[in-house]
Amino acid sequence: MTELEKAVKEIVEKQEDKESFVKDVLEHGCVSGIVPELVYYEDTHEWFDKYYEDIEDLRIEVESSIGEPLKIGNNDLKNWLAWFSFEESCRKLYGN
Template sequence: MKLTLTNIKELKRNIDNLLTKRVCNYVIDRWSDYDDKKHIFTDVLDHGCQSGIVGELIYYTDTVRFYKQYRQEINELLYDLMNGTGLYAPSELFGSRWDKEDPLAQDTYNQNLLA
């Protein structure tokens, strides 16, 4: 799919996944801020939410609420990523950033990381 505003809006209309709809809303809201539209995504991937690039996901209270709201979708993405990479523990994906004493992401630190 080509990255166009029309395609993003169509994806949002045709998908049931609430997390994908939320991401589509983010992209639509930021569309005019970027000359090179792929940077809407790469800025988040390169710098993470803690950089302030996603203003509504800076503080733990915000990221934990986001994680809890989209827990099922995030866990499905995590499962798909682990399955696709052949890694079978979040600590293998996140390295030292993952709190191994909280393997099920019950506490805020790992929830923040997953958000």
């Protein structure tokens, strides 16, 4: 388990209703504000910087599996990739 996945799991495990939390993350994404730790740019930038290597590995893995580069939004790159990393880690850890 990567450091990124451990951090995601720690946040999920703190939730009162873990199943609903993960469902909301997977259906609505971090943009919904569901993850209090990743609401503000300051927090998403810190997350990105802290887990940069794991995020890059995850990005490459996803791009490889879909056969094309990710279509990253026009907003803040660090913010977008922080949210992407949380959402994809949830999918990997709890998607079933």
